[in-house]
Amino acid sequence: MQFIDDELTYREALHRRKSSSAQIDALVTPASRLPPSQQDHYYAQAIGRWIPAREGPEVHSQSLLENQGKATMPRKVKWLELPEAQDYPSAADYLHLLVQAEGVDATVQALQDAPITTKKAKDILRAAGLPLLDVTNPHVASDLLKIRTGVRLSPILLVRGNLSSAVPLHIADGYHRVCATYYTDENTNIPVQLADLILGRPAVP
Template sequence: MKKSTLTQDNIWMKEPEEHDFPAAQDYLELLLVPDAAKKIVEDLKKAPTIIKKSKDILRASRLPLLPETNIHVKENLKKVQKNKKLSPILLMRGQNDLIIADGYHRLCCSYYLTEDMDVPCRLV
């Protein structure tokens, strides 16, 4: 897909996929007690989908940009090439940074497509 044809609507789904929420909970249980992780995921399910720039999400998370050669980043880039849409990213505000509960590889993929990509996400 050419960069000139990249838009939020042809790259991203409007709502997260159902399997993203258990994945977010699994990750958050590494950072929080299970009941707190479960509550955050329940809040993510109810939160509206908002739009943020991929470069801003990456900066706020303080995570490194994964290489394009990362298997999951490559899989997501291939999905986009095949006109398959990516699921929105699930985010949580931390003490001093943003926690990507689910979608880190999708975020890196979108950054490689264009760092100014509008990314649908849920934020709590």
């Protein structure tokens, strides 16, 4: 498991829960659930850190509350210029759940041909009708760690929805990266490749 540090997660924990000791206590794993060699510590999920049992969840919860206004924002999200090669097969795997194979091939090709544009994190989630995944999701946590350490993320692959037909936007690849970016700032501009869904092979000119 990868852990993320205090500076990043104060804001995330408080984003998900009201600021009360009881609720933040729920983010702490009791030592009794740990292996014998670790039962002198607690694992505080909210900050991704083991803490000595003598501090206890009550002491650490108070620390979280006292420091909520002192948290520093993670560094600016960095992006690759183009999606990574494996993102397109991942998008195809997802699209195979929605359309026939010919439509998948044509749509993925359209994504590869699409220019890079930018869309805000909040707008992508709203248009897709998807919830913001919790920071305890291992893939979101991994992407947050990349953001915190300055690792470049791969742009997102989007298939355009249709408002008149109530068809939502589809995040063909990059849902976890969108959620991680949202936690840094919901107005963050995310580089995307956006294409229409093609249900058959495009006509040859």
